[in-house]
Amino acid sequence: MIAIHIILTTLICLSVETNTTENDENKFQKLCLDQEFCDDCLQAHKSCEWCYQEDFHDRRCNIAFSKCDPNKIERNSQKSMSIGKNEQFSVIPEQASAEQMREIIQIKPQSVDLTLRKGEAVTFNFTYKPASNYPLDLYYLGDLSASMEHNLEILKTLGNNLKTSLTDLTKNYKLAYGSFMDKTDMPFYFTDPESLNNPCYSLLKKCEKGYLFRHRLNFTDNTNKFSEVVNNSTITANVDDLDGALDAILQILVCGKKIGWSSFSRKIIILPTDSLLHTAGDGKLVGAVLKPTEKCMLDETGNHAEPLKYDYPSLEQITILMQQKKVNIIFAVKDGPKFKYYESLSKSLLTDHSFVTKLDPNSGNILQVIEEGYYNFAEQVNFYINTTNHPNIKVEFEADCENKGRFNRTSSCYGIKDKPVNFRVTLTLEKHPEYSERGQMDTLFVEEKNIAERLEVSISYAGICKCVNKSKVEHCENGEIDGCGDCICKQGWKGKNCTEECDETTVSCRKLENGKYSQLCSENGVCECGKCICKDSYYQGKYCEFECPLYKNQICGGPAQGECIEGKCICESGYVGETCSCSLSTIDCTFDGTVCSKRGTCECNRCKCQEGFFGNYCESNRENNNTICETYDSPVEDFVVGKNITDNNAEENHSRIKIFEQKDLKESNCGEICSTVIFDGSSRCEVNFCYYAYNESIYLPIVKKCFMTAGFMGTIGGALIALFTFLAGIAIILMVKWKRDRADRLEYERLIKEQGNFRGENPFYKSPVTIYLNPMRGREQNN
Numbered sequence: 061m062i063a064i065h066i067i068l069t070t071l072i073c074l075s076v077e078t079n080t081t082e083n084d085e086n087k088f089q090k091l092c093l094d095q096e097f098c099d100d101c102l103q104a105h106k107s108c109e110w111c112y113q114e115d116f117h118d119r120r121c122n123i124a125f126s127k128c129d130p131n132k133i134e135r136n137s138q139k140s141m142s143i144g145k146n147e148q149f150s151v152i153p154e155q156a157s158a159e160q161m162r163e164i165i166q167i168k169p170q171s172v173d174l175t176l177r178k179g180e181a182v183t184f185n186f187t188y189k190p191a192s193n194y195p196l197d198l199y200y201l202g203d204l205s206a207s208m209e210h211n212l213e214i215l216k217t218l219g220n221n222l223k224t225s226l227t228d229l230t231k232n233y234k235l236a237y238g239s240f241m242d243k244t245d246m247p248f249y250f251t252d253p254e255s256l257n258n259p260c261y262s263l264l265k266k267c268e269k270g271y272l273f274r275h276r277l278n279f280t281d282n283t284n285k286f287s288e289v290v291n292n293s294t295i296t297a298n299v300d301d302l303d304g305a306l307d308a309i310l311q312i313l314v315c316g317k318k319i320g321w322s323s324f325s326r327k328i329i330i331l332p333t334d335s336l337l338h339t340a341g342d343g344k345l346v347g348a349v350l351k352p353t354e355k356c357m358l359d360e361t362g363n364h365a366e367p368l369k370y371d372y373p374s375l376e377q378i379t380i381l382m383q384q385k386k387v388n389i390i391f392a393v394k395d396g397p398k399f400k401y402y403e404s405l406s407k408s409l410l411t412d413h414s415f416v417t418k419l420d421p422n423s424g425n426i427l428q429v430i431e432e433g434y435y436n437f438a439e440q441v442n443f444y445i446n447t448t449n450h451p452n453i454k455v456e457f458e459a460d461c462e463n464k465g466r467f468n469r470t471s472s473c474y475g476i477k478d479k480p481v482n483f484r485v486t487l488t489l490e491k492h493p494e495y496s497e498r499g500q501m502d503t504l505f506v507e508e509k510n511i512a513e514r515l516e517v518s519i520s521y522a523g524i525c526k527c528v529n530k531s532k533v534e535h536c537e538n539g540e541i542d543g544c545g546d547c548i549c550k551q552g553w554k555g556k557n558c559t560e561e562c563d564e565t566t567v568s569c570r571k572l573e574n575g576k577y578s579q580l581c582s583e584n585g586v587c588e589c590g591k592c593i594c595k596d597s598y599y600q601g602k603y604c605e606f607e608c609p610l611y612k613n614q615i616c617g618g619p620a621q622g623e624c625i626e627g628k629c630i631c632e633s634g635y636v637g638e639t640c641s642c643s644l645s646t647i648d649c650t651f652d653g654t655v656c657s658k659r660g661t662c663e664c665n666r667c668k669c670q671e672g673f674f675g676n677y678c679e680s681n682r683e684n685n686n687t688i689c690e691t692y693d694s695p696v697e698d699f700v701v702g703k704n705i706t707d708n709n710a711e712e713n714h715s716r717i718k719i720f721e722q723k724d725l726k727e728s729n730c731g732e733i734c735s736t737v738i739f740d741g742s743s744r745c746e747v748n749f750c751y752y753a754y755n756e757s758i759y760l761p762i763v764k765k766c767f768m769t770a771g772f773m774g775t776i777g778g779a780l781i782a783l784f785t786f787l788a789g790i791a792i793i794l795m796v797k798w799k800r801d802r803a804d805r806l807e808y809e810r811l812i813k814e815q816g817n818f819r820g821e822n823p824f825y826k827s828p829v830t831i832y833l834n835p836m837r838g839r840e841q842n843n
């Protein structure tokens with residue numbers, strides 16, 4: 061009796077167990093059964109598999125097959141994560157060699173391999189451990205204006221203290237030195253002969269002839285050399301209270317090779333200053349109008365060679381470069397309104413790349429400032445995703461910044477000292493990439509923002525059939541069955557089953573023309589069994605002798621526009637032209653009801669502008685006044701300063717203009733980017749916007765960055781204040797007038813182009829969640 065009882069219980073247990081799995085299986089099976097294609101099948105659920113046996117007459121997508129030959133099943137793969145390279149953290153020796161620096165490891169592991177399934181999150185961990193004695197490159201950018209004389213004097217007396225101080229930070233440090241003043245022309249400099257040679261002439265002092273930027277010492281670990289060069293430098297002066305520091309920073313950033321930044325180091329510029337910054341637009345006052353290029357412009361003596369040709373860089377340009385070059389900056393500023401200016405600038409634009417700290421009135425705390433700034437950067441860690449190909453993957457970061465096992469959703473930690481920090485990265489595939497090649501892998505890097513540390517993530521995808529639509533052949537006597545079930549024929553045989561005997565002669569693959577035979581398949585295909593198989597659909601004809609016209613890499617502009625027949629395009633309605641590239645529509649020429657701004661004609665749905673006009677709608681002229689941009693300047697300004705929007709064409713108070721703020725213009729579907737500078741109370745706002753018309757409304761997405769302006773800082777003292785105020789007044793009036801800020805616009809466009817077609821890392825916006833989107837991959841690359 062007891063035995064029976066046990067058996068019964070076992071039976072019941074067993075049946076319960078099979079029931080639950082069966083229920084689950086039933087549920088999954090439903091997902092599989094309806095799938096008609098192999099890829100869809102494998103993607104429907106991880107349990108679905110595909111039978112490619114040819115004479116299989118049941119549903120091909122299922123979770124278990126009773127009749128399918130097990131060798132003819134396309135198996136599914138699961139999501140997975142495996143650690144690749146996983147070497148130990150480095151211990152950096154003192155006086156590390158270049159080779160040793162290259163091999164520094166602060167992230168563990170160094171690579172992971174993932175298999176992603178759509179919609180299923182895969183998580184991996186990594187640890188960042190800051191190594192002590194990590195190399196430091198410190199560029200001392202001296203403000204040698206007369207008012208900073210005390211700073212230079214202090215610097216000259218540092219001597220051994222500097223060495224001791226730096227050694228405390230890291231044993232592997234290097235120093236470089238340069239100084240800046242301003243663009244050497246009126247109104248920033250007096251140009252009478254006395255003042256030109258001695259800008260301190262009116263102050264009854266002697267000082268060095270003016271210059272914009274002078275790089276004085278390449279990176280070196282020799283602090284004595286540094287002291288010597290500093291000892292040799294003297295103060296100089298200029299007129300207004302704004303200086304050309306941004307020009308100096310630009311050169312320091314782009315002259316990496318010349319001045320000797322290392323590849324593997326923490327890179328910091330320290331700028332002790334008591335003046336404000338000239339930024340993009342101010343150069344117009346001395347006739348320097350060209351947008352600063354990113355070419356190194358230092359001559360052999362270290363001087364800026366073109367001080368009066370290029371405008372000042374914009375803060376945006378500097379921010380982007382600092383991000384690219386992984387350089388940080390410490391602003392050491394005396395307390396007061398200028399300190400607030402730098403704080404505001406640091407917060408709004410140079411986030412994570414700058415640090416503002418107080419400099420004593422006599423600069424006595426300069427070593428503490430260096431130390432404080434260094435630790436600010438060394439004790440933070442920020443990761444982001446860097447990828448050149450962009451699969452549709454959502455990436456989420458979590459960090460345990462305090463090393464207490466509590467993860468927060470962030471990719472940055474601050475104040476970490478030298479503790480290791482654990483990160484968790486979760487990747488979710490949102491959409492399968494379009495494949496040019498089956499079995500393709502993608503790579504992305506989890507990269508640190510300020511130093512050359514990164515982790516390589518190799519990604520392969522589950523749910524991609526190797527054999528796609530193939531089904532297995534039965535008979536393959538005259539050939540061999542390959543991994544995907546194809547019968548590959550031996551010579552002399554052809555057909556799916558290799559049952560047809562094959563014509564070995566090749567004469568029928570050659571075209572007879574004027575008594576001469578052409579090349580085999582016109583060299584555009586291979587001759588198989590007396591028939592030409594063309595290399596691809598671009599070649600047509602019995603002898604592959606026709607070439608189809610291409611437009612944007614698509615035959616006849618793609619199936620929607622035309623079809624190729626014997627090398628000629630037959631266009632669909634609405635398209636004309638040899639390659640069917642010309643659309644008869646005018647929709648892309650029309651903005652706000654006007655075709656090509658009435659300054660051109662719409663040809664093939666593209667504006668052909670009259671001489672002197674440019675842009676998608678001929679809205680710009682040679683001076684780059686974009687009329688559409690101009691039209692919407694005032695509504696945008698109203699919006700930014702919080703007034704009711706002026707719309708001249710508004711009907712009964714119903715504005716057609718829709719303005720809204722966005723993090724990023726890349727998300728909008730618009731062409732040219734407009735820029736304007738707006739003064740709102742005490743802020744200067746750099747505003748970028750763009751425009752598109754939709755459903756009788758005009759949409760204007762805007763992105764704005766505001767920071768406190770120099771011109772509104774009322775309490776600047778000194779001998780030249782009256783003159784400065786006057787000049788600053790002119791500058792501001794001119795800046796307001798000269799709203800169309802071409803330099804910034806081009807820069808913004810470049811930024812967008814560089815970042816491609818995906819919402820990637822944006823210097824002004826940081827989120828622990830990033831999504832990489834490129835639905836057009838493959839196609840896009842061909843264009």
Ligand SMILES: *[C@@H]1O[C@H](CO)[C@@H](O)[C@H](O)[C@H]1NC(C)=O
Pocket residue numbers: 183184185482
């Ligand atoms: C990641 O770390 C957590 C603890 O921090 C651990 O529980 C988990 O197993 C780790 N995951 C992997 C994939 O190593």
Ligand SMILES: *[C@@H]1O[C@H](CO)[C@@H](O)[C@H](O)[C@H]1NC(C)=O
Pocket residue numbers: 275276277278317318319360361362
């Ligand atoms: C820095 O090094 C470069 C060569 O790398 C040299 O041409 C230049 O003159 C040096 N500059 C200074 C200021 O020593």
Ligand SMILES: *[C@@H]1O[C@H](CO)[C@@H](O)[C@H](O)[C@H]1NC(C)=O
Pocket residue numbers: 287288291
């Ligand atoms: C700096 O120059 C002065 C003379 O101008 C000299 O006495 C002093 O020793 C120099 N200091 C260094 C560190 O070279």
Ligand SMILES: *[C@@H]1O[C@H](CO)[C@@H](O)[C@H](O)[C@H]1NC(C)=O
Pocket residue numbers: 285288289292
């Ligand atoms: C400093 O200046 C003196 C004289 O002007 C010169 O001989 C010396 O080479 C300079 N030293 C450095 C390091 O530039």
Ligand SMILES: *[C@@H]1O[C@H](CO)[C@@H](O)[C@H](O)[C@H]1NC(C)=O
Pocket residue numbers: 383384446447507
């Ligand atoms: C991304 O990585 C590439 C090299 O793989 C590098 O050249 C590029 O500068 C990186 N981009 C950013 C924004 O860090």
Ligand SMILES: *[C@@H]1O[C@H](CO)[C@@H](O)[C@H](O)[C@H]1NC(C)=O
Pocket residue numbers: 461462467468
């Ligand atoms: C993590 O988040 C919690 C609340 O979600 C917060 O209280 C805590 O301060 C955060 N920790 C860190 C290190 O940011």
Ligand SMILES: *[C@@H]1O[C@H](CO)[C@@H](O)[C@H](O)[C@H]1NC(C)=O
Pocket residue numbers: 097528529
């Ligand atoms: C598989 O075959 C179907 C119809 O036969 C076709 O629509 C589909 O594009 C094919 N898939 C691939 C990847 O070739």
Ligand SMILES: *[C@@H]1O[C@H](CO)[C@@H](O)[C@H](O)[C@H]1NC(C)=O
Pocket residue numbers: 533534535555556557559
């Ligand atoms: C190949 O063989 C299968 C039977 O295995 C047959 O059904 C099919 O028609 C054959 N195909 C050709 C092209 O001969």
